[in-house]
Amino acid sequence: MKNFKPILGISLLLVAGLCVIAADHIDAPAVTGGTSDITDFYAFQAENPDNVVFVANVQGLLSPANTGNASFDENLMIEFNIDTNGDAVEDLVIQAVPKNKKMFFFGPFKPEQTGLVSTVEPKNFGGSSNVKITPFGSEAIVYTSDLGMKFFAGPRDDPFFFDFGRFVQILTPGDDDGDGQEEGAFNDPGMDTFAGTNVLSVVVEVPKSMIGGSGSVNTWVETKRKQ
Incomplete structure:
Protein backbone atom coordinates (compact mmCIF):
# COMPACT_ATOMS: atom_id res chain seq x y z
CA MET A 1 0.00 0.00 0.00
CA LYS A 2 1.31 3.45 -0.90
CA ASN A 3 -0.11 6.69 0.49
CA PHE A 4 -0.02 10.02 -1.33
CA LYS A 5 -0.88 13.46 0.05
CA PRO A 6 -1.90 16.54 -2.00
CA ILE A 7 0.35 19.28 -3.31
CA LEU A 8 -2.06 21.23 -5.52
CA GLY A 9 -5.58 20.78 -6.87
CA ILE A 10 -7.64 22.47 -9.58
CA SER A 11 -11.39 21.93 -9.88
CA LEU A 12 -13.97 22.56 -12.57
CA LEU A 13 -17.33 21.35 -13.88
CA LEU A 14 -17.50 19.08 -16.88
CA VAL A 15 -20.62 19.34 -19.01
CA ALA A 16 -21.00 16.63 -21.63
CA GLY A 17 -20.17 17.80 -25.13
CA LEU A 18 -18.35 20.96 -24.07
CA CYS A 19 -14.67 21.69 -23.55
CA VAL A 20 -13.83 23.17 -20.17
CA ILE A 21 -10.46 24.45 -18.97
CA ALA A 22 -8.76 25.40 -15.73
CA ALA A 23 -5.30 26.97 -15.85
CA ASP A 24 -2.82 27.96 -13.18
CA HIS A 25 0.35 29.39 -14.74
CA ILE A 26 2.87 31.34 -12.66
CA ASP A 27 0.45 32.35 -9.86
CA ALA A 28 1.06 29.47 -7.40
CA PRO A 29 4.37 30.44 -5.76
CA ALA A 30 4.47 27.45 -3.43
CA VAL A 31 4.87 25.04 -6.36
CA THR A 32 5.86 27.17 -9.40
CA GLY A 33 8.87 25.65 -11.09
CA GLY A 34 8.50 22.36 -9.20
CA THR A 35 7.58 18.91 -10.45
CA SER A 36 4.15 19.09 -8.78
CA ASP A 37 3.07 22.34 -10.46
CA ILE A 38 -0.19 21.84 -12.40
CA THR A 39 -0.41 24.32 -15.26
CA ASP A 40 -3.65 23.21 -16.96
CA PHE A 41 -6.53 20.80 -16.65
CA TYR A 42 -8.73 20.11 -19.69
CA ALA A 43 -11.84 17.94 -19.96
CA PHE A 44 -13.78 17.51 -23.20
CA GLN A 45 -15.78 15.09 -25.28
CA ALA A 46 -13.54 12.86 -27.39
CA GLU A 47 -13.72 12.41 -31.15
CA ASN A 48 -15.74 9.34 -30.24
CA PRO A 49 -18.82 10.96 -28.63
CA ASP A 50 -19.14 8.04 -26.22
CA ASN A 51 -15.81 8.95 -24.58
CA VAL A 52 -14.44 11.77 -22.43
CA VAL A 53 -10.85 13.03 -22.41
CA PHE A 54 -9.01 14.31 -19.32
CA VAL A 55 -5.71 16.17 -19.73
CA ALA A 56 -3.42 17.26 -16.90
CA ASN A 57 -0.31 19.31 -17.65
CA VAL A 58 2.53 19.81 -15.17
CA GLN A 59 5.95 21.50 -15.05
CA GLY A 60 5.14 24.49 -17.23
CA LEU A 61 7.45 27.04 -18.89
CA LEU A 62 9.90 24.38 -20.10
CA SER A 63 12.11 25.73 -22.86
CA PRO A 64 12.80 23.43 -25.83
CA ALA A 65 16.42 23.25 -24.67
CA ASN A 66 15.36 21.99 -21.24
CA THR A 67 12.46 19.75 -22.22
CA GLY A 68 14.62 16.78 -23.14
CA ASN A 69 15.97 16.62 -19.60
CA ALA A 70 12.58 17.09 -17.93
CA SER A 71 10.89 14.04 -16.44
CA PHE A 72 7.86 13.09 -14.37
CA ASP A 73 8.58 12.87 -10.64
CA GLU A 74 8.44 9.20 -9.58
CA ASN A 75 7.45 10.26 -6.05
CA LEU A 76 4.40 12.07 -7.40
CA MET A 77 0.98 10.80 -8.41
CA ILE A 78 -1.39 12.67 -10.72
CA GLU A 79 -4.97 11.89 -9.70
CA PHE A 80 -8.10 12.65 -11.71
CA ASN A 81 -11.07 12.90 -9.34
CA ILE A 82 -14.57 12.26 -10.69
CA ASP A 83 -17.77 13.19 -8.81
CA THR A 84 -20.75 11.52 -10.47
CA ASN A 85 -23.56 12.66 -8.13
CA GLY A 86 -22.83 16.36 -7.57
CA ASP A 87 -21.83 16.25 -3.90
CA ALA A 88 -18.25 17.51 -4.55
CA VAL A 89 -16.75 14.26 -3.24
CA GLU A 90 -14.86 11.94 -5.57
CA ASP A 91 -16.81 8.79 -6.42
CA LEU A 92 -14.17 7.53 -8.83
CA VAL A 93 -10.48 8.22 -9.40
CA ILE A 94 -7.99 7.60 -12.16
CA GLN A 95 -4.41 7.57 -10.89
CA ALA A 96 -1.24 8.06 -12.94
CA VAL A 97 2.11 7.06 -11.41
CA PRO A 98 5.43 7.25 -13.31
CA LYS A 99 8.11 4.59 -12.92
CA ASN A 100 11.05 3.49 -15.07
CA LYS A 101 10.11 5.66 -18.08
CA LYS A 102 6.53 4.38 -18.07
CA MET A 103 3.30 5.89 -16.77
CA PHE A 104 1.13 3.42 -14.86
CA PHE A 105 -2.62 4.10 -14.75
CA PHE A 106 -5.11 2.71 -12.23
CA GLY A 107 -8.86 3.11 -12.53
CA PRO A 108 -11.41 4.41 -12.79
CA PHE A 109 -12.20 2.83 -9.43
CA LYS A 110 -14.00 3.82 -6.25
CA PRO A 111 -11.39 4.93 -3.68
CA GLU A 112 -11.47 3.37 -0.22
CA GLN A 113 -10.99 6.84 1.26
CA THR A 114 -11.67 10.31 -0.10
CA GLY A 115 -10.10 13.68 0.52
CA LEU A 116 -6.52 14.57 1.32
CA VAL A 117 -4.90 11.14 1.34
CA SER A 118 -5.04 8.75 -1.61
CA THR A 119 -3.94 5.14 -1.63
CA VAL A 120 -2.58 2.93 -4.39
CA GLU A 121 -3.23 -0.63 -3.28
CA PRO A 122 -1.93 -3.87 -4.82
CA LYS A 123 -5.44 -5.10 -5.57
CA ASN A 124 -5.88 -2.17 -7.99
CA PHE A 125 -2.76 -3.17 -9.91
CA GLY A 126 -4.60 -6.03 -11.58
CA GLY A 127 -6.67 -3.58 -13.58
CA SER A 128 -3.82 -1.25 -14.40
CA SER A 129 -2.52 -0.10 -17.76
CA ASN A 130 0.79 1.45 -18.65
CA VAL A 131 2.28 3.37 -21.54
CA LYS A 132 5.87 4.23 -22.34
CA ILE A 133 6.51 7.92 -21.70
CA THR A 134 7.01 9.56 -25.09
CA PRO A 135 10.52 11.05 -25.41
CA PHE A 136 10.81 14.70 -26.43
CA GLY A 137 10.69 15.09 -30.20
CA SER A 138 9.26 11.62 -30.82
CA GLU A 139 5.93 10.60 -32.29
CA ALA A 140 3.26 10.26 -29.63
CA ILE A 141 3.01 6.81 -28.04
CA VAL A 142 -0.64 6.00 -27.24
CA TYR A 143 -1.81 2.81 -25.56
CA THR A 144 -5.38 1.52 -25.95
CA SER A 145 -6.65 -0.91 -23.32
CA ASP A 146 -9.02 -3.82 -23.80
CA LEU A 147 -11.70 -1.70 -22.06
CA GLY A 148 -11.44 1.06 -24.67
CA MET A 149 -9.40 3.52 -22.60
CA LYS A 150 -6.51 5.41 -24.19
CA PHE A 151 -3.41 6.74 -22.43
CA PHE A 152 -0.54 9.12 -23.23
CA ALA A 153 2.24 10.67 -21.16
CA GLY A 154 5.04 12.92 -22.33
CA PRO A 155 6.13 16.45 -23.31
CA ARG A 156 3.87 18.68 -25.38
CA ASP A 157 3.72 22.29 -26.49
CA ASP A 158 1.93 24.40 -23.88
CA PRO A 159 -1.59 24.74 -25.37
CA PHE A 160 -2.84 27.52 -23.10
CA PHE A 161 -3.14 30.95 -24.79
CA PHE A 162 -2.90 33.86 -22.37
CA PHE A 194 3.53 30.83 -23.27
CA ALA A 195 4.34 30.33 -26.97
CA GLY A 196 7.50 28.30 -27.43
CA THR A 197 7.34 26.65 -24.01
CA ASN A 198 6.43 23.09 -23.17
CA VAL A 199 4.69 21.06 -20.46
CA LEU A 200 4.65 17.43 -19.40
CA SER A 201 1.22 16.08 -20.25
CA VAL A 202 -0.88 13.14 -19.07
CA VAL A 203 -3.91 12.25 -21.19
CA VAL A 204 -6.65 9.73 -20.44
CA GLU A 205 -9.58 8.94 -22.72
CA VAL A 206 -12.31 6.96 -20.97
CA PRO A 207 -15.72 5.66 -22.07
CA LYS A 208 -18.58 7.56 -20.44
CA SER A 209 -20.06 4.21 -19.43
CA MET A 210 -17.15 3.79 -16.99
CA ILE A 211 -17.74 7.14 -15.22
CA GLY A 212 -21.48 7.22 -14.65
CA GLY A 213 -22.84 6.95 -18.16
CA SER A 214 -23.70 10.50 -19.24
CA GLY A 215 -20.26 12.13 -19.09
CA SER A 216 -21.68 15.02 -17.05
CA VAL A 217 -19.54 14.99 -13.93
CA ASN A 218 -17.66 17.27 -11.58
CA THR A 219 -13.95 16.65 -12.02
CA TRP A 220 -10.70 17.98 -10.64
CA VAL A 221 -7.05 16.98 -10.71
CA GLU A 222 -4.46 16.84 -7.95
CA THR A 223 -0.76 16.09 -7.67
CA LYS A 224 0.02 14.07 -4.55
CA ARG A 225 3.43 13.19 -3.14
CA LYS A 226 4.36 9.77 -1.82
CA GLN A 227 4.51 9.61 1.98
Missing part, protein backbone atom coordinates in the same frame (compact mmCIF):
# COMPACT_ATOMS: atom_id res chain seq x y z
CA ASP A 163 -1.62 37.43 -22.69
CA PHE A 164 0.01 37.62 -19.28
CA GLY A 165 1.58 41.06 -19.86
CA ARG A 166 -1.77 42.59 -20.69
CA PHE A 167 -3.32 40.83 -17.70
CA VAL A 168 -0.80 42.54 -15.41
CA GLN A 169 -1.53 45.93 -17.03
CA ILE A 170 -5.26 45.50 -16.46
CA LEU A 171 -4.65 44.77 -12.78
CA THR A 172 -2.38 47.82 -12.37
CA PRO A 173 -4.47 50.84 -11.25
CA GLY A 174 -4.07 53.91 -13.44
CA ASP A 175 -1.85 52.15 -15.95
CA ASP A 176 -1.98 53.61 -19.46
CA ASP A 177 0.33 51.96 -21.95
CA GLY A 178 -0.73 54.22 -24.84
CA ASP A 179 -1.76 51.34 -27.07
CA GLY A 180 -5.16 52.85 -27.84
CA GLN A 181 -6.97 49.91 -26.30
CA GLU A 182 -9.70 50.54 -23.79
CA GLU A 183 -8.31 50.15 -20.29
CA GLY A 184 -9.59 46.98 -18.67
CA ALA A 185 -9.83 45.11 -21.98
CA PHE A 186 -7.56 42.53 -23.55
CA ASN A 187 -5.92 43.25 -26.90
CA ASP A 188 -7.29 41.55 -30.00
CA PRO A 189 -5.19 39.72 -30.96
CA GLY A 190 -3.25 39.32 -27.74
CA MET A 191 0.28 38.06 -27.25
CA ASP A 192 0.69 34.34 -26.53
CA THR A 193 2.91 34.58 -23.45
Whole structure:
Protein backbone atom coordinates (compact mmCIF):
# COMPACT_ATOMS: atom_id res chain seq x y z
CA MET A 1 0.00 0.00 0.00
CA LYS A 2 1.31 3.45 -0.90
CA ASN A 3 -0.11 6.69 0.49
CA PHE A 4 -0.02 10.02 -1.33
CA LYS A 5 -0.88 13.46 0.05
CA PRO A 6 -1.90 16.54 -2.00
CA ILE A 7 0.35 19.28 -3.31
CA LEU A 8 -2.06 21.23 -5.52
CA GLY A 9 -5.58 20.78 -6.87
CA ILE A 10 -7.64 22.47 -9.58
CA SER A 11 -11.39 21.93 -9.88
CA LEU A 12 -13.97 22.56 -12.57
CA LEU A 13 -17.33 21.35 -13.88
CA LEU A 14 -17.50 19.08 -16.88
CA VAL A 15 -20.62 19.34 -19.01
CA ALA A 16 -21.00 16.63 -21.63
CA GLY A 17 -20.17 17.80 -25.13
CA LEU A 18 -18.35 20.96 -24.07
CA CYS A 19 -14.67 21.69 -23.55
CA VAL A 20 -13.83 23.17 -20.17
CA ILE A 21 -10.46 24.45 -18.97
CA ALA A 22 -8.76 25.40 -15.73
CA ALA A 23 -5.30 26.97 -15.85
CA ASP A 24 -2.82 27.96 -13.18
CA HIS A 25 0.35 29.39 -14.74
CA ILE A 26 2.87 31.34 -12.66
CA ASP A 27 0.45 32.35 -9.86
CA ALA A 28 1.06 29.47 -7.40
CA PRO A 29 4.37 30.44 -5.76
CA ALA A 30 4.47 27.45 -3.43
CA VAL A 31 4.87 25.04 -6.36
CA THR A 32 5.86 27.17 -9.40
CA GLY A 33 8.87 25.65 -11.09
CA GLY A 34 8.50 22.36 -9.20
CA THR A 35 7.58 18.91 -10.45
CA SER A 36 4.15 19.09 -8.78
CA ASP A 37 3.07 22.34 -10.46
CA ILE A 38 -0.19 21.84 -12.40
CA THR A 39 -0.41 24.32 -15.26
CA ASP A 40 -3.65 23.21 -16.96
CA PHE A 41 -6.53 20.80 -16.65
CA TYR A 42 -8.73 20.11 -19.69
CA ALA A 43 -11.84 17.94 -19.96
CA PHE A 44 -13.78 17.51 -23.20
CA GLN A 45 -15.78 15.09 -25.28
CA ALA A 46 -13.54 12.86 -27.39
CA GLU A 47 -13.72 12.41 -31.15
CA ASN A 48 -15.74 9.34 -30.24
CA PRO A 49 -18.82 10.96 -28.63
CA ASP A 50 -19.14 8.04 -26.22
CA ASN A 51 -15.81 8.95 -24.58
CA VAL A 52 -14.44 11.77 -22.43
CA VAL A 53 -10.85 13.03 -22.41
CA PHE A 54 -9.01 14.31 -19.32
CA VAL A 55 -5.71 16.17 -19.73
CA ALA A 56 -3.42 17.26 -16.90
CA ASN A 57 -0.31 19.31 -17.65
CA VAL A 58 2.53 19.81 -15.17
CA GLN A 59 5.95 21.50 -15.05
CA GLY A 60 5.14 24.49 -17.23
CA LEU A 61 7.45 27.04 -18.89
CA LEU A 62 9.90 24.38 -20.10
CA SER A 63 12.11 25.73 -22.86
CA PRO A 64 12.80 23.43 -25.83
CA ALA A 65 16.42 23.25 -24.67
CA ASN A 66 15.36 21.99 -21.24
CA THR A 67 12.46 19.75 -22.22
CA GLY A 68 14.62 16.78 -23.14
CA ASN A 69 15.97 16.62 -19.60
CA ALA A 70 12.58 17.09 -17.93
CA SER A 71 10.89 14.04 -16.44
CA PHE A 72 7.86 13.09 -14.37
CA ASP A 73 8.58 12.87 -10.64
CA GLU A 74 8.44 9.20 -9.58
CA ASN A 75 7.45 10.26 -6.05
CA LEU A 76 4.40 12.07 -7.40
CA MET A 77 0.98 10.80 -8.41
CA ILE A 78 -1.39 12.67 -10.72
CA GLU A 79 -4.97 11.89 -9.70
CA PHE A 80 -8.10 12.65 -11.71
CA ASN A 81 -11.07 12.90 -9.34
CA ILE A 82 -14.57 12.26 -10.69
CA ASP A 83 -17.77 13.19 -8.81
CA THR A 84 -20.75 11.52 -10.47
CA ASN A 85 -23.56 12.66 -8.13
CA GLY A 86 -22.83 16.36 -7.57
CA ASP A 87 -21.83 16.25 -3.90
CA ALA A 88 -18.25 17.51 -4.55
CA VAL A 89 -16.75 14.26 -3.24
CA GLU A 90 -14.86 11.94 -5.57
CA ASP A 91 -16.81 8.79 -6.42
CA LEU A 92 -14.17 7.53 -8.83
CA VAL A 93 -10.48 8.22 -9.40
CA ILE A 94 -7.99 7.60 -12.16
CA GLN A 95 -4.41 7.57 -10.89
CA ALA A 96 -1.24 8.06 -12.94
CA VAL A 97 2.11 7.06 -11.41
CA PRO A 98 5.43 7.25 -13.31
CA LYS A 99 8.11 4.59 -12.92
CA ASN A 100 11.05 3.49 -15.07
CA LYS A 101 10.11 5.66 -18.08
CA LYS A 102 6.53 4.38 -18.07
CA MET A 103 3.30 5.89 -16.77
CA PHE A 104 1.13 3.42 -14.86
CA PHE A 105 -2.62 4.10 -14.75
CA PHE A 106 -5.11 2.71 -12.23
CA GLY A 107 -8.86 3.11 -12.53
CA PRO A 108 -11.41 4.41 -12.79
CA PHE A 109 -12.20 2.83 -9.43
CA LYS A 110 -14.00 3.82 -6.25
CA PRO A 111 -11.39 4.93 -3.68
CA GLU A 112 -11.47 3.37 -0.22
CA GLN A 113 -10.99 6.84 1.26
CA THR A 114 -11.67 10.31 -0.10
CA GLY A 115 -10.10 13.68 0.52
CA LEU A 116 -6.52 14.57 1.32
CA VAL A 117 -4.90 11.14 1.34
CA SER A 118 -5.04 8.75 -1.61
CA THR A 119 -3.94 5.14 -1.63
CA VAL A 120 -2.58 2.93 -4.39
CA GLU A 121 -3.23 -0.63 -3.28
CA PRO A 122 -1.93 -3.87 -4.82
CA LYS A 123 -5.44 -5.10 -5.57
CA ASN A 124 -5.88 -2.17 -7.99
CA PHE A 125 -2.76 -3.17 -9.91
CA GLY A 126 -4.60 -6.03 -11.58
CA GLY A 127 -6.67 -3.58 -13.58
CA SER A 128 -3.82 -1.25 -14.40
CA SER A 129 -2.52 -0.10 -17.76
CA ASN A 130 0.79 1.45 -18.65
CA VAL A 131 2.28 3.37 -21.54
CA LYS A 132 5.87 4.23 -22.34
CA ILE A 133 6.51 7.92 -21.70
CA THR A 134 7.01 9.56 -25.09
CA PRO A 135 10.52 11.05 -25.41
CA PHE A 136 10.81 14.70 -26.43
CA GLY A 137 10.69 15.09 -30.20
CA SER A 138 9.26 11.62 -30.82
CA GLU A 139 5.93 10.60 -32.29
CA ALA A 140 3.26 10.26 -29.63
CA ILE A 141 3.01 6.81 -28.04
CA VAL A 142 -0.64 6.00 -27.24
CA TYR A 143 -1.81 2.81 -25.56
CA THR A 144 -5.38 1.52 -25.95
CA SER A 145 -6.65 -0.91 -23.32
CA ASP A 146 -9.02 -3.82 -23.80
CA LEU A 147 -11.70 -1.70 -22.06
CA GLY A 148 -11.44 1.06 -24.67
CA MET A 149 -9.40 3.52 -22.60
CA LYS A 150 -6.51 5.41 -24.19
CA PHE A 151 -3.41 6.74 -22.43
CA PHE A 152 -0.54 9.12 -23.23
CA ALA A 153 2.24 10.67 -21.16
CA GLY A 154 5.04 12.92 -22.33
CA PRO A 155 6.13 16.45 -23.31
CA ARG A 156 3.87 18.68 -25.38
CA ASP A 157 3.72 22.29 -26.49
CA ASP A 158 1.93 24.40 -23.88
CA PRO A 159 -1.59 24.74 -25.37
CA PHE A 160 -2.84 27.52 -23.10
CA PHE A 161 -3.14 30.95 -24.79
CA PHE A 162 -2.90 33.86 -22.37
CA ASP A 163 -1.62 37.43 -22.69
CA PHE A 164 0.01 37.62 -19.28
CA GLY A 165 1.58 41.06 -19.86
CA ARG A 166 -1.77 42.59 -20.69
CA PHE A 167 -3.32 40.83 -17.70
CA VAL A 168 -0.80 42.54 -15.41
CA GLN A 169 -1.53 45.93 -17.03
CA ILE A 170 -5.26 45.50 -16.46
CA LEU A 171 -4.65 44.77 -12.78
CA THR A 172 -2.38 47.82 -12.37
CA PRO A 173 -4.47 50.84 -11.25
CA GLY A 174 -4.07 53.91 -13.44
CA ASP A 175 -1.85 52.15 -15.95
CA ASP A 176 -1.98 53.61 -19.46
CA ASP A 177 0.33 51.96 -21.95
CA GLY A 178 -0.73 54.22 -24.84
CA ASP A 179 -1.76 51.34 -27.07
CA GLY A 180 -5.16 52.85 -27.84
CA GLN A 181 -6.97 49.91 -26.30
CA GLU A 182 -9.70 50.54 -23.79
CA GLU A 183 -8.31 50.15 -20.29
CA GLY A 184 -9.59 46.98 -18.67
CA ALA A 185 -9.83 45.11 -21.98
CA PHE A 186 -7.56 42.53 -23.55
CA ASN A 187 -5.92 43.25 -26.90
CA ASP A 188 -7.29 41.55 -30.00
CA PRO A 189 -5.19 39.72 -30.96
CA GLY A 190 -3.25 39.32 -27.74
CA MET A 191 0.28 38.06 -27.25
CA ASP A 192 0.69 34.34 -26.53
CA THR A 193 2.91 34.58 -23.45
CA PHE A 194 3.53 30.83 -23.27
CA ALA A 195 4.34 30.33 -26.97
CA GLY A 196 7.50 28.30 -27.43
CA THR A 197 7.34 26.65 -24.01
CA ASN A 198 6.43 23.09 -23.17
CA VAL A 199 4.69 21.06 -20.46
CA LEU A 200 4.65 17.43 -19.40
CA SER A 201 1.22 16.08 -20.25
CA VAL A 202 -0.88 13.14 -19.07
CA VAL A 203 -3.91 12.25 -21.19
CA VAL A 204 -6.65 9.73 -20.44
CA GLU A 205 -9.58 8.94 -22.72
CA VAL A 206 -12.31 6.96 -20.97
CA PRO A 207 -15.72 5.66 -22.07
CA LYS A 208 -18.58 7.56 -20.44
CA SER A 209 -20.06 4.21 -19.43
CA MET A 210 -17.15 3.79 -16.99
CA ILE A 211 -17.74 7.14 -15.22
CA GLY A 212 -21.48 7.22 -14.65
CA GLY A 213 -22.84 6.95 -18.16
CA SER A 214 -23.70 10.50 -19.24
CA GLY A 215 -20.26 12.13 -19.09
CA SER A 216 -21.68 15.02 -17.05
CA VAL A 217 -19.54 14.99 -13.93
CA ASN A 218 -17.66 17.27 -11.58
CA THR A 219 -13.95 16.65 -12.02
CA TRP A 220 -10.70 17.98 -10.64
CA VAL A 221 -7.05 16.98 -10.71
CA GLU A 222 -4.46 16.84 -7.95
CA THR A 223 -0.76 16.09 -7.67
CA LYS A 224 0.02 14.07 -4.55
CA ARG A 225 3.43 13.19 -3.14
CA LYS A 226 4.36 9.77 -1.82
CA GLN A 227 4.51 9.61 1.98
